[in-house]
Amino acid sequence: MNLPTWCVELAAAFWVKAGSPPPFPRDLRHAVAAVPLSVVDLNGVSVASVRRWFEQIDLPVPLDEPDRPLRACLVALRGEGFAFLDALDDSAERVFSLAHELSHFLRDYLRPRETVTERLGREAIEVLDGQRAATPTERLHAVLRNVPLGPFTHLLRRDDSGRPLTSTERDAEAAADRLAFELLAPAEAVGEARSQSELVERLVREFGLPPQPAARYAALLVPEPRPIDRAVARLLKR
Numbered sequence: 303m304n305l306p307t308w309c310v311e312l313a314a315a316f317w318v319k320a321g322s323p324p325p326f327p328r329d330l331r332h333a334v335a336a337v338p339l340s341v342v343d344l345n346g347v348s349v350a351s352v353r354r355w356f357e358q359i360d361l362p363v364p365l366d367e368p369d370r371p372l373r374a375c376l377v378a379l380r381g382e383g384f385a386f387l388d389a390l391d392d393s394a395e396r397v398f399s400l401a402h403e404l405s406h407f408l409r410d411y412l413r414p415r416e417t418v419t420e421r422l423g424r425e426a427i428e429v430l431d432g433q434r435a436a437t438p439t440e441r442l443h444a445v446l447r448n449v450p451l452g453p454f455t456h457l458l459r460r461d462d463s464g465r466p467l468t469s470t471e472r473d474a475e476a477a478a479d480r481l482a483f484e485l486l487a488p489a490e491a492v493g494e495a496r497s498q499s500e501l502v503e504r505l506v507r508e509f510g511l512p513p514q515p516a517a518r519y520a521a522l523l524v525p526e527p528r529p530i531d532r533a534v535a536r537l538l539k540r
Contacts, residue, residue, distance in 0.1 A: 305489055306480065312408050313484045327510025328486050329397050330404060339383040339407050341400060347372045347388045355386070374399035378411040381427075394512045398482060405481035410474055483519045487511060498524045 317323055320336035331341060344351050350369040356362065356377070363377055373395075375386040385403035387396050418426050428434050483489075487509035495501035498520040505516035 305484070308409070309477075309481050309484050312405075312413065312481055313488070316404075316408060316485065326487070326491070326508060327397070329510075330400055330485060334385070334400070334404055337383070337404075337407065337412060338381055339385055339404060342384055342386045343389040344386055345389050347375055347386050349375075352377065352386050374403050376403040376406045376411075378407060381415065383407040383411060392512075394506075394510055397510060398486065398512050398515050401482035401486050402478050405478040405485065406474065409477055409481060479515065479518060480522070483511075483515070483522070487519065489523060492523065495520070495524055498526070 316333075316336070320333040324330075324333070334341060342355065344355065348369055348371050349365060349367050352372070352375050353363070353365045356365075363379060365377070372386075372388075373391075374388065377384045377386070385400055385407070387399050387403075389396075391399065415427060418429075487505055492501070492505070492509070495504065498517070501520040501524055502513065502516045505511045505519060506513055509516075511519065
């Protein structure tokens with residue numbers, strides 16, 4: 303399959319910073335030291351437990367979402383990221399959760415900051431950090447240079463069934479999964495497979511992915527053929 307360009311570029315840029323990728327199955331806990339991302343293990347992750355962790359270190363964060371359980375969580379502010387993992391999860395789930403939150407950090411937080419710095423100058427970081435509003439000149443340059451300029455928006459909102467609330471949040475979750483797959487099990491290393499079931503088994507056994515993420519990745523790499531419409535089938539027979 304054709305990999306998204308942004309995914310290839312972000313994965314390659316990360317390994318340039320982190321050094322040679324570890325062997326499979328990969329654990330990225332040491333590699334994340336290459337970026338300003340700290341890993342925090344909690345016995346159960348929820349909106350309330352994350353908020354409480356920050357309160358205990360006297361660092362207020364704008365987490366105003368209703369309390370609910372979380373598989374994992376990323377909080378980023380003023381150039382620093384905190385990936386909260388559930389210490390009660392099994393090791394494969396923790397590895398994937400870290401890769402997923404790292405992917406959010408790289409794509410949704412760090413890359414926009416680097417782009418703003420490159421195109422608008424370091425002063426504009428104050429706008430991303432919510433320390434001040436953008437000046438008219440900064441807003442104009444942001445439009446002309448195609449740079450999103452505004453404070454980082456968290457992606458925690460969910461509907462009553464636990465699904466991302468908006469298309470932006472759904473797209474961000476899918477993108478974080480896609481980059482996490484590429485960091486833990488690059489498509490080139492995975493190679494070809496005859497079926498999704500065969501590939502899921504390999505992704506779990508050789509690359510250490512949990513079963514559900516492995517099934518999602520296999521569906522991307524080996525998509526099921528689309529059913530042929532009856533009218534199309536009749537035309538193909540003629």
